[in-house]
Amino acid sequence: MILQQLVNGVALGCTYALIALGYTMVYGIISLINFAHGEIFMAGAFAGLLLVAYGKLNLFLALAGAMLVSVLLGIGVEFVAYRPLRRASRLSALISAIGVSIFLSTLAMLLFGANARGFPEGTFPSRQIDIFGAQISSLQLLIIVTAGVLMLALELVVKKTRIGKAMRAASEDYTAAALMGINVNLVVTFTFALGSALAAAGGVLVGVLFNAVSFNMGLHAGIKAFAAAVLGGIGSIPGAVLGGIVLGVAEISGVALGYSSWRDAIAFAILVLVLLVRPTGLLGKRIDRKV
Amino acid sequence: MLEVCGISVRYGAVRAVTDLSLSVAEGEIVALIGSNGAGKSTTLNAISGIVPLSGGSIRFAGEKLDGLPPHEVVRRGICQSPEGRRVFGSMSVAENLEMGGYTLAGKGAVREGMERAFALFPRLAERRSQLARTLSGGEQQMLAMARALISSPRLLLLDEPSMGLAPQLVEKVFETIVTINRQGTTILLVEQNAGMALEIAGRASVLETGSVVLSGPASDLARDPQVQRAYLGI
Ligand SMILES: Nc1ncnc2c1ncn2[C@@H]1O[C@H](COP(=O)(O)OP(=O)(O)OP(=O)(O)O)[C@@H](O)[C@H]1O
Ligand SMILES: [Mg+2]
Numbered sequence: 001m002i003l004q005q006l007v008n009g010v011a012l013g014c015t016y017a018l019i020a021l022g023y024t025m026v027y028g029i030i031s032l033i034n035f036a037h038g039e040i041f042m043a044g045a046f047a048g049l050l051l052v053a054y055g056k057l058n059l060f061l062a063l064a065g066a067m068l069v070s071v072l073l074g075i076g077v078e079f080v081a082y083r084p085l086r087r088a089s090r091l092s093a094l095i096s097a098i099g100v101s102i103f104l105s106t107l108a109m110l111l112f113g114a115n116a117r118g119f120p121e122g123t124f125p126s127r128q129i130d131i132f133g134a135q136i137s138s139l140q141l142l143i144i145v146t147a148g149v150l151m152l153a154l155e156l157v158v159k160k161t162r163i164g165k166a167m168r169a170a171s172e173d174y175t176a177a178a179l180m181g182i183n184v185n186l187v188v189t190f191t192f193a194l195g196s197a198l199a200a201a202g203g204v205l206v207g208v209l210f211n212a213v214s215f216n217m218g219l220h221a222g223i224k225a226f227a228a229a230v231l232g233g234i235g236s237i238p239g240a241v242l243g244g245i246v247l248g249v250a251e252i253s254g255v256a257l258g259y260s261s262w263r264d265a266i267a268f269a270i271l272v273l274v275l276l277v278r279p280t281g282l283l284g285k286r287i288d289r290k291v
Numbered sequence: 292m293l294e295v296c297g298i299s300v301r302y303g304a305v306r307a308v309t310d311l312s313l314s315v316a317e318g319e320i321v322a323l324i325g326s327n328g329a330g331k332s333t334t335l336n337a338i339s340g341i342v343p344l345s346g347g348s349i350r351f352a353g354e355k356l357d358g359l360p361p362h363e364v365v366r367r368g369i370c371q372s373p374e375g376r377r378v379f380g381s382m383s384v385a386e387n388l389e390m391g392g393y394t395l396a397g398k399g400a401v402r403e404g405m406e407r408a409f410a411l412f413p414r415l416a417e418r419r420s421q422l423a424r425t426l427s428g429g430e431q432q433m434l435a436m437a438r439a440l441i442s443s444p445r446l447l448l449l450d451e452p453s454m455g456l457a458p459q460l461v462e463k464v465f466e467t468i469v470t471i472n473r474q475g476t477t478i479l480l481v482e483q484n485a486g487m488a489l490e491i492a493g494r495a496s497v498l499e500t501g502s503v504v505l506s507g508p509a510s511d512l513a514r515d516p517q518v519q520r521a522y523l524g525i
Contacts, residue, residue, distance in 0.1 A: 162393075169379045169390045176377040179339055181365030181394035181442060285381075 004134040005256045006249065011140035013248020014147035015209070018202030019225030020232065020240035021154065022074075022195025028171035028235035029191050031090065035097035036077055037199060038222020039104035044070040044200025045207040045217060046112060052123050059124050063146070063204050067197040074196025075189055077104075083185070101218070108215035116214035124208055143205045150201055151241060154194065158237065163190055171235065224264075227271045233284020242282055246270070292317045292477060293338070293369075293446055298347030298357075299501075300333050307333040309501040310347070315446065320468070320478045322488040322509060324522055325498030331481040332374050334498070335448045338479075339371045340364045351446070366394050368445035372452065374481075376435040380424030384415055384434060387423050391438035404441035411467065412437050429460045433467075440471065447471065450481045465491055485522035489513040497522070 019041050026034045048066035051057045057065065081100045085093045127138045158164040163186075170177040170187045178184045206221065207213040228247045232239025247267050254266040274282065293315040300308040308330040315321045323331050336342045338349055340361040349356040351367055359367075370391075379387050388408060392401035409416035412433045418426065423434060432452060439447060449468065453461040465487050472478050472491075482488035489495055489509040496506035497518060505512060512518050 165382070165386055165389065166393065168382060172379045172381060173377050175341060176373055176379070177390070178341060178361035179365070179371045179373055179377075180390045180438065181362045181370070182390065183360070183362045185360070 001134070003132060004136065005252055007134065007136050007140055007144070009249030009252035010245055011143045011209070011248070012252060013228075013245035014143050015202045015206050015221070015244075016225045016228045016247055017241045017244025018147055018150065018198045018205070019221060020229040020244045021151075021237065022192075022199045023226050023229040024232070024234055024236060024240040025167070025171075025191050025195050027229070028237075029167065029174065029188060030082070030086070032082060032093050032097065033226070034082075034192075034195075035094065035222075036081070036100035036104060037195065038218030038220075038225070039101050039108075040070050040074050040077070040196045040218075041199040041203040041206075041221055041225075042108060042213075042215065042218035043073050043104065043203070044196075045203030045213045046108060047200065048204035049117060049119060049207055049213045053120050059204075059208070063201055066204050067200045070196040070200030070203070071193045074192045074199075078189060078192040083188075101222075105215050105218060112215060114215065116212040116217075118211040118213070119208055139209050143209060146201065146205060150198060154198065154237070157194070163187065167191055224267060227267055231271050231274055231281055233281030236281070236283045236285065239281055239283035246282075292352055293479070294350040295334070295338065296348050296350070298334075298337055298349060299345045300330075300337050300342050301345050302342075307501055308337065311498075311501065311503055312347075313496050313503060313506065315477060315479050317445075317477055318472075318475075319494060320472050320480060320492045322485075322492035322495040323479065323481045323498060324483075324485040324488055324495060326521075327483075328500075329498040330501040331498055332450055333501075335371055335373075335450050335479070335481060338364070338369065338448060362394065365442060365444070369448065370439040370442055370444035370446075371448035372435045372439040372450065374450035374454065376428075376431045378423040378426075378431050378434050378438070381422060383420050383422055384426070385419040387434055387438050388415075388419075388441050391441035394442050401441065404443065407443075408437035408440055411440070411470065429456055429463075432456060432460075432464060436464075436467065436471075440476070444476065446477045446479065448479050448481075451483055452480075453482065453484050453487065461487065485518070486513075489523075 022037050023034060026032055044066040047069035048062045051062035051065045052059060077100050081096045082093055085096055124142060125138060128135045129138060158167060166182045166187050169182060170184050174184060228243035229240045231247060232243025250270050251263055251267055254262055295313045297310045297312050298308060299310055311334060325331050333342060337344055340359050344357050351369060356364060379390060388405050389401055392404045395401050414430060415433055415437055426434060436452060452464050468478060469491050480488055480492060489512055492509040495509040495512050496503045
């Protein structure tokens with residue numbers, strides 16, 4: 001029973017973590033809270049849904065397609081709404097981000113309607129699997145395994161590739177990175193691309209898990225994931241993963257203990273408590289010298 | 292080689308640099324001295340493309356430099372080791388050097404650059420896998436200079452390399468600057484330590500509130516009573 005709830009919580013937490021990574025990476029580099037990130041997640045969910053329903057693709061191909069769609073969207077948003085404001089005040093960029101967020105969710109409502117849509121029957125076989133006496137659903141396994149693979153891939157990119165190292169350098173000291181000859185604008189584009197791809201994967205997985213994709217799903221999930229990023233320490237990649245999983249597990253535990261109407265309050269209570277004790281989040285570093 | 296012609300830089304309403312001109316010829320060490328807030332770092336950052344000009348122009352090797360993004364300036368052969376070292380603390384020494392070689396094509400060139408850096412700073416070789424933030428202040432300064440040299444710049448901009456170092460280390464840093472220069476790198480050096488800077492430089496300019504107030508051969512400046520009083524504490 002406990003194991004079952006734990007798996008439940010970890011699966012939910014993995015979806016938060018996938019979205020939280022985008023917030024944290026972008027914040028790490030340009031100190032911007034990308035308010036439109038939740039809508040990138042929503043767009044990924046719709047792209048996945050359409051690719052399965054009309055493109056007749058299997059779930060994994062649709063997932064890849066959705067990631068591609070969101071990457072293009074994320075890069076486009078950065079280019080149109082944030083890049084021209086790079087030298088402007090942070091507040092201007094934040095307002096621009098909120099504008100994009102409202103624009104994208106309204107556009108989705110006009111295009112796809114106000115009602116939630118589900119994935120076609122049998123998109124992914126939902127079965128209960130017996131593991132050590134716990135009933136685990138195949139959907140949860142799908143989420144945990146997919147998220148795990150994507151996070152490992154991210155870790156490899158950030159630790160081993162040239163552009164990944166440039167990302168870490170720029171996130172530590174944007175100006176010094178530019179002085180070394182790193183094309184920091186390209187690094188920003190790449191960061192948006194990575195974050196958007198992960199968010200899209202999260203969107204498709206959430207859409208399959210709850211069998212619902214709607215124009216406003218980005219708002220709720222976005223706020224939760226942002227809380228996860230702050231909980232883990234904004235700017236920290238492992239922090240985003242940890243924060244997501246902690247929130248997911250806490251939320252499911254709360255529900256299991258019978259406080260399901262307090263579900264969201266639990267997440268934010270934990271956030272507030274952790275920030276009181278550790279203002280920089282669980283794995284956050286000192287906040288200094290952000291240019 | 293470098294021609295800075297009448298540049299101005301402002302941060303909002305603050306005028307940091309006004310109508311400043313200076314030049315650096317191939318093979319020289321040119322020192323830029325001045326008190327806190329005189330606009331020395333701003334001048335270097337204008338050359339590096341970090342801050343935009345509000346007037347004037349910068350040319351390097353006959354080509355217009357202003358308006359280029361920082362990474363294009365590095366590609367053209369100018370690299371800056373910024374004030375306060377600014378090494379990437381959570382990256383290893385080797386990774387820091389790798390970042391210094393970011394504009395180089397191919398791993399071979401980066402490795403070559405690293406070997407040259409390790410020859411110049413043997414202590415860094417022993418510490419190549421150590422995180423930069425765990426290095427001592429002196430070692431961090433060596434790393435900052437080594438990092439700026441990996442791309443074999445034609446012109447090296449050094450912003451207060453002796454800042455915060457113990458006297459023997461300061462001596463060592465200035466010796467290294469001379470060595471780097473002898474090996475063929477032209478240097479524009481910003482320093483608070485005016486005495487040492489004027490000793491190793493061929494020419495120098497004195498900056499006051501964003502403008503050059505004096506310039507000429509470093510040995511002449513070192514004998515100038517005004518400079519002695521204001522910057523050499525004599
Ligand atoms: N990012 C900034 N925003 C606003 N004003 C700035 C900024 N950077 C520098 N200034 C101002 O510009 C002027 C010149 O600063 P700069 O850093 O170039 O001086 P400096 O000669 O390098 O001084 P120091 O010896 O203390 O390093 C100062 O008055 C400083 O307050
Ligand atoms: Mg300075």
